[in-house]
Amino acid sequence: MENAAIAVTGLRKTYGDKVVLDGIGFEVASGSVFSMLGPNGAGKTTTVNVLTTLMKADAGTVRVAGYDVAAQTKQVRSAIGVTGQFAAVDELLSGRENLRMMADLKRIRPAGELVSGLLERFELTEAADKLASTYSGGMRRKLDLAMTLVGSPRIIFLDEPTTGLDPRSRRTMWEIVRELVAEGTTIFLTTQYLEEADQLADRIAVLDGGRIVAQGTAEELKRQIPGTHVRLKFATAAELDSAARVLVGGTRDEAELSLRVPSDGTSRSLRALLDRLDEHSIDSEEFSVHTPDLDDVFLALTGHAATDSSSSSASTDSGAAADSAASTGSRTLTDSIEEK
Amino acid sequence: MSMSSSALGDSAIMLRRNFRHTVRNPVTVFNAILFPIVMMLMFVYVFGGAFKVTGSYVDYAVPGLIVMAITYGLGPTAASVNDDINKGIINRFKTMDVSRGAVLTGHVVATTVRAVIAVAAIIGVGFAMGFRSHGSLLDWAAAIGLVLLLAFATSWLTVAMGLSAKSVESAGLATVPLIMLPFLSSAFVPASTMKTGVKQFAEYQPFTPIIETLRGLLSGGHISTSHTVQALAWCVGFALLGYVWAVSTFKKRA
Numbered sequence: 001m002e003n004a005a006i007a008v009t010g011l012r013k014t015y016g017d018k019v020v021l022d023g024i025g026f027e028v029a030s031g032s033v034f035s036m037l038g039p040n041g042a043g044k045t046t047t048v049n050v051l052t053t054l055m056k057a058d059a060g061t062v063r064v065a066g067y068d069v070a071a072q073t074k075q076v077r078s079a080i081g082v083t084g085q086f087a088a089v090d091e092l093l094s095g096r097e098n099l100r101m102m103a104d105l106k107r108i109r110p111a112g113e114l115v116s117g118l119l120e121r122f123e124l125t126e127a128a129d130k131l132a133s134t135y136s137g138g139m140r141r142k143l144d145l146a147m148t149l150v151g152s153p154r155i156i157f158l159d160e161p162t163t164g165l166d167p168r169s170r171r172t173m174w175e176i177v178r179e180l181v182a183e184g185t186t187i188f189l190t191t192q193y194l195e196e197a198d199q200l201a202d203r204i205a206v207l208d209g210g211r212i213v214a215q216g217t218a219e220e221l222k223r224q225i226p227g228t229h230v231r232l233k234f235a236t237a238a239e240l241d242s243a244a245r246v247l248v249g250g251t252r253d254e255a256e257l258s259l260r261v262p263s264d265g266t267s268r269s270l271r272a273l274l275d276r277l278d279e280h281s282i283d284s285e286e287f288s289v290h291t292p293d294l295d296d297v298f299l300a301l302t303g304h305a306a307t308d309s310s311s312s313s314a315s316t317d318s319g320a321a322a323d324s325a326a327s328t329g330s331r332t333l334t335d336s337i338e339e340k
Numbered sequence: 341m342s343m344s345s346s347a348l349g350d351s352a353i354m355l356r357r358n359f360r361h362t363v364r365n366p367v368t369v370f371n372a373i374l375f376p377i378v379m380m381l382m383f384v385y386v387f388g389g390a391f392k393v394t395g396s397y398v399d400y401a402v403p404g405l406i407v408m409a410i411t412y413g414l415g416p417t418a419a420s421v422n423d424d425i426n427k428g429i430i431n432r433f434k435t436m437d438v439s440r441g442a443v444l445t446g447h448v449v450a451t452t453v454r455a456v457i458a459v460a461a462i463i464g465v466g467f468a469m470g471f472r473s474h475g476s477l478l479d480w481a482a483a484i485g486l487v488l489l490l491a492f493a494t495s496w497l498t499v500a501m502g503l504s505a506k507s508v509e510s511a512g513l514a515t516v517p518l519i520m521l522p523f524l525s526s527a528f529v530p531a532s533t534m535k536t537g538v539k540q541f542a543e544y545q546p547f548t549p550i551i552e553t554l555r556g557l558l559s560g561g562h563i564s565t566s567h568t569v570q571a572l573a574w575c576v577g578f579a580l581l582g583y584v585w586a587v588s589t590f591k592k593r594a
Binding site for chain 1: 349350353357360361364365427428429431432433434435436437438
């Protein structure tokens with residue numbers, strides 16, 4: 001791909017004898033959002049570290065903005081902006097001074113207008129002259145991202161940008177990502193939230209134990225698993241039998257006393273199905289419509305629930321992030337899969 | 341923009357950042373100035389009378405207190421460097437087209453400047469307490485040079501320790517030997533009056549030749565060449581070790 005913002009082939013990284021990235025490859029089109037999805041320890045942060053010149057790969061080629069990260073480090077650095085997993089702001093400087101410092105380092109003069117513009121955009125104007133140490137977690141993340149945007153980098157890396165944020169701050173973050181894309185910025189985003197990848201990404205790569213187990217659009221990934229269906233659960237085997245006779249094409253689960261019937265999920269087809277059960281006086285104990293989501297995709301692709309205690313947990317993917325994520329009550333790979 | 345002028349520009353931006361930190365944290369500066377002064381009051385007015393030194397005790401103690409004023413101010417630097425690397429701000433700079441050493445140079449220069457302020461305060465209070473120097477202008481210039489060199493060298497060493505430490509607490513703790521060593525030197529009593537063992541340690545540790553050289557310069561008296569050579573060698577050694585250690589740790593830790 002000529003206009004690929006990021007092109008990675010055969011990327012390998014090991015720590016001692018532990019393989020963290022086992023020959024991954026992907027391309028990110030210019031102006032698109034690419035999401036790397038995976039549990040803690042899958043190798044997401046290591047990938048970001050290699051792509052942003054913080055770490056050297058053991059093997060493989062990585063081109064960012066058309067430059068080789070190993071040989072043309074300087075050019076890569078001038079083209080990218082990075083927001084890491086933990087807000088990298090200077091706590092003893094105010095929000096304004098933090099942005100000012102970034103503008104100085106990028107030799108943007110005068111910077112006043114740019115700085116106040118960013119403060120306004122991220123709703124930080126009121127707190128602009130307070131020390132960043134007094135900011136809430138959400139405000140720090142916003143300041144961090146604002147600092148990343150100084151100098152309008154063409155490619156922005158966001159490593160779990162919403163981990164630990166409350167739902168409202170998460171929505172704000174998503175809005176900002178969408179605005180950036182609308183302006184033509186390329187976004188590389190890692191996340192352990194399926195919903196986030198689904199909402200934002202043009203393409204998704206599912207990373208598990210240092211390998212990409214699948215990649216494509218959210219739709220393509222969802223297509224890899226069984227479609228929408230209705231699940232009916234019965235009290236007795238006799239009822240299951242009669243239901244299976246009436247509803248042709250269903251799949252029986254004898255142990256669960258349940259029947260899975262393919263359906264397009266529309267109200268018309270659901271009413272028709274319920275009407276048929278009624279006609280034959282069959283009562284189901286439970287009735288649910290199941291639409292596949294990325295949870296199913298992940299489970300279908302990796303064949304295991306993605307817990308962060310998995311043997312592959314890399315030291316660079318911090319467990320602290322998972323702890324803070326759990327406290328927000330949001331859906332992580334782990335807890336959403338365990339729900340099933 | 342050429343490589344070196346952009347590196348200089350980056351260092352200036354980082355230095356401004358470190359100065360802002362210092363101003364925001366006046367307690368640190370106050371502490372770094374106050375502690376050596378309290379030590380001076382204690383040694384001169386409380387213990388000093390019991391020590392046998394040639395000349396007045398305040399004249400004897402000032403050079404050691406100057407060194408102590410330099411090393412005592414290192415703790416906050418180690419902590420703040422460690423904070424930078426643990427909180428990810430260094431990673432932010434590393435992913436930018438910013439001169440590699442700028443953030444470290446900023447810390448080193450800011451620490452050196454703070455040390456100079458603390459040293460000036462000690463000398464000022466020393467004069468008020470009766471400290472008199474018989475050193476020539478040249479002696480003073482050489483003494484100032486040695487103070488700057490020692491501050492610069494120990495700053496690099498401290499930056500390296502701050503980068504290597506796992507936590508802020510252990511970073512602060514790493515500088516304790518640098519603060520304690522002057523006590524086990526000829527700073528407050530001549531090494532010759534110490535017990536065997538301690539005496540040998542005091543004679544061969546870095547701060548004794550540094551303090552003896554300073555003492556010679558400020559008193560305008562005899563300066564042993566061997567002490568001067570040792571003092572310079574220790575300072576250059578500290579600076580080199582600190583620099584190499586700091587830069588390699590900086591590159592490694594992502």
